[in-house]
Amino acid sequence: xxxxxxxxxxxxxxxxxxxxxxxxxxxxxxxxxxxxxxxxxxxxxxxxxxxxxxxxxxxxxxxxxxxxxxxxxxxxxxxxxxxxxxxxxxxxxxxxxxxxxxxxxxxxxxxxxxxxxxxxxxxxxxxxxxxxxxxxxxxxxxxxxxxxxxxxxxxxxxxxxxxxxxxxxxxxxxxxxxxxxxxxxxxxxxxxxxxxxxxxxxxxxxxxxxxxxxxxxxxxxxxxxxxxxxxxxxxxxxxxxxxxxxx
Ligand SMILES: NC(=O)c1ccc[n+]([C@@H]2O[C@H](COP(=O)([O-])OP(=O)(O)OC[C@H]3O[C@@H](n4cnc5c(N)ncnc54)[C@H](OP(=O)(O)O)[C@@H]3O)[C@@H](O)[C@H]2O)c1
Numbered sequence: 001x002x003x004x005x006x007x008x009x010x011x012x013x014x015x016x017x018x019x020x021x022x023x024x025x026x027x028x029x030x031x032x033x034x035x036x037x038x039x040x041x042x043x044x045x046x047x048x049x050x051x052x053x054x055x056x057x058x059x060x061x062x063x064x065x066x067x068x069x070x071x072x073x074x075x076x077x078x079x080x081x082x083x084x085x086x087x088x089x090x091x092x093x094x095x096x097x098x099x100x101x102x103x104x105x106x107x108x109x110x111x112x113x114x115x116x117x118x119x120x121x122x123x124x125x126x127x128x129x130x131x132x133x134x135x136x137x138x139x140x141x142x143x144x145x146x147x148x149x150x151x152x153x154x155x156x157x158x159x160x161x162x163x164x165x166x167x168x169x170x171x172x173x174x175x176x177x178x179x180x181x182x183x184x185x186x187x188x189x190x191x192x193x194x195x196x197x198x199x200x201x202x203x204x205x206x207x208x209x210x211x212x213x214x215x216x217x218x219x220x221x222x223x224x225x226x227x228x229x230x231x232x233x234x235x236x237x238x239x240x241x242x243x244x245x246x247x
Pocket of ligand 1: 013089143203
């Protein structure tokens with residue numbers, strides 16, 4: 001059984017921590033838990049190590065090019081490869097009153113949100129793809145949201161959250177273009193919506209748990225070579241298997 005190295009962004013809490021936990025439970029997996037504060041990453045590492053899982057911890061802020069570059073160098077020096085990247089790090093400024101309407105949404109907030117959710121994803125993904133290309137294997141999973149599906153945007157029941165939705169639309173578009181350029185390289189790049197979950201972002205009223213939300217990430221992170229790429233999936237538990245969402 002060959003060892004697989006997986007990186008999960010924003011994985012000291014919430015959905016990211018649970019994705020790290022479920023991936024580390026896969027045979028042969030070593031998961032690198034990352035957080036903006038190294039102390040948070042170390043705490044998560046301690047928790048998962050106590051559960052007999054094989055994990056390491058590093059600082060990573062996807063909005064800082066220096067942090068991305070230092071992380072990539074550390075990964076190369078310590079592991080020499082990466083097999084799986086889950087782009088989970090995200091922000092949602094829904095708590096600001098202006099975000100309750102597109103008529104009051106602030107351009108500066110929109111740009112900040114895109115910087116984390118879309119450009120942040122692009123920064124770390126561009127940095128790690130060469131490591132995947134070196135050994136001809138990669139599984140990249142974007143944690144998106146059905147709130148970004150343009151077909152549903154005018155008619156769903158979710159909050160308006162214009163900056164969040166638009167940032168995830170950009171994230172989805174980048175993923176499609178990446179998947180297209182990577183076609184035929186055995187690096188598969190898919191996006192999914194985990195559903196509304198109980199986390200700091202989702203709040204206590206959310207109907208689903210992070211345990212449920214993480215399952216589809218693990219499925220997409222462990223796809224066989226002939227599996228789809230460049231697709232957008234709904235959470236599996238809702239349908240008993242992965243089904244495509246409209247973009
Ligand atoms: N909860 C839901 O209902 C729901 C639904 C659909 C999609 N999602 C998506 O699921 C993902 C995880 O969300 P969550 O619910 O688990 O929220 P959360 O508990 O707020 O976790 C967000 C994570 O992202 C990290 N993060 C934020 N900015 C970062 C940056 N610049 N660099 C690195 N990490 C950063 C946070 O770290 P800090 O603690 O340092 O801020 C935290 O670890 C997000 O992409 C979100 O959009 C969530």
